Amino acid sequence: MSSSSRGILEKYWGFPEFKGSQEKIIDAVLDGHDVLALLPTGGGKSLCYQVPALAKAGICIVVSPLIALIQDQVNSLKKRGIKAIALVGGISFDEMNDLLDNCLYGNYKFLYLSPERLQQEIVRERIQQMDVNLLAIDEAHCISQWGNDFRPAYLNCSILRELAPGTPMIALTATATQQVAHDIVDNLQMKEALVVKDSFSRENIAYKVLWVEDKRYRLKELCLQNSKSAIIYVRSRRLAEETAQFLNQNGCNSTFFHGGITQKEKKKRLAEWMDNVVKTMVATNAFGMGVDKPDVGLVVHYQIPD
Numbered sequence: 001m002s003s004s005s006r007g008i009l010e011k012y013w014g015f016p017e018f019k020g021s022q023e024k025i026i027d028a029v030l031d032g033h034d035v036l037a038l039l040p041t042g043g044g045k046s047l048c049y050q051v052p053a054l055a056k057a058g059i060c061i062v063v064s065p066l067i068a069l070i071q072d073q074v075n076s077l078k079k080r081g082i083k084a085i086a087l088v089g090g091i092s093f094d095e096m097n098d099l100l101d102n103c104l105y106g107n108y109k110f111l112y113l114s115p116e117r118l119q120q121e122i123v124r125e126r127i128q129q130m131d132v133n134l135l136a137i138d139e140a141h142c143i144s145q146w147g148n149d150f151r152p153a154y155l156n157c158s159i160l161r162e163l164a165p166g167t168p169m170i171a172l173t174a175t176a177t178q179q180v181a182h183d184i185v186d187n188l189q190m191k192e193a194l195v196v197k198d199s200f201s202r203e204n205i206a207y208k209v210l211w212v213e214d215k216r217y218r219l220k221e222l223c224l225q226n227s228k229s230a231i232i233y234v235r236s237r238r239l240a241e242e243t244a245q246f247l248n249q250n251g252c253n254s255t256f257f258h259g260g261i262t263q264k265e266k267k268k269r270l271a272e273w274m275d276n277v278v279k280t281m282v283a284t285n286a287f288g289m290g291v292d293k294p295d296v297g298l299v300v301h302y303q304i305p306d
Helices: 002-013 022-030 047-055 067-079 093-105 115-119 121-129 152-163 178-187 215-225 237-249 263-274
Strands: 035-038 059-063 084-087 110-113 132-137 169-173 194-197 229-233 254-257 280-283 296-301
Touching: 002 022, 002 047, 022 035, 022 047, 022 194, 035 178, 047 059, 047 132, 047 169, 059 152, 067 084, 067 110, 067 263, 084 093, 093 121, 110 115, 115 121, 115 152, 121 152, 132 152, 152 178, 169 178, 215 229, 215 237, 215 296, 237 254, 237 280, 254 263
Parallel strands: 035 169, 035 194, 059 110, 059 132, 084 110, 132 169, 229 280, 229 296, 254 280
Antiparallel strands: none
């Protein structure tokens, strides 16, 4: 199985070898085991379900919490010639019906959806009709009230066990204490799950806490000094808009992203940042922390996060 997995990895992603525990996780999934993968951000979590899903007939159901993350993953797969669909907010019933039909009859390999979608009867009915080869729960720490991003709708992910019985499940996160890991395994009804944890040490990242009297001035300095892409995290929608406006007025090409803007605007702003039309993204946690962009040189939490 490993040689087949490596072939898929090289064909679609251009890498000759896996890193860390990726291969161990993929082999376990291909053998039909449930897996909890605790890998650092940037550790290649998505490949741990994308590669085995491509190695088997059928479609992979991926539950993910944030539109930006879903859109990023789907766009990335499409660029590689892999058929993927996202059920995001703002689509009509007819459009959703058509997308689900495509999953059934269009040889699609991935269906990405938010946990809230599992509450819709039409989605549950169609998943039961699909040839599901793998269930993937991304950002799985959202299941646990002990996690730092608890999201009640994630508690319903276990319904996938009824909709696709006998299908292996992989849960992935970069944030899990022992208590959170136990909650994930318990809630998702994982049986004899393989738990894999890689080192979270990142030698290429420096972490600093800055004490300053004028935060805005220091933020402007940091953004002007940084030649790469940047993300500024704030804790309110209003501050996201005000900070982006301040940076733009001071020569830092910026935009903002939060849960209050339309789906169309979210897609547009994400694309502008990904394509380097805009250098700095000022965002609430609605933007997520797992968007795959290799040239981010600065991440600032303007306010201490929860």
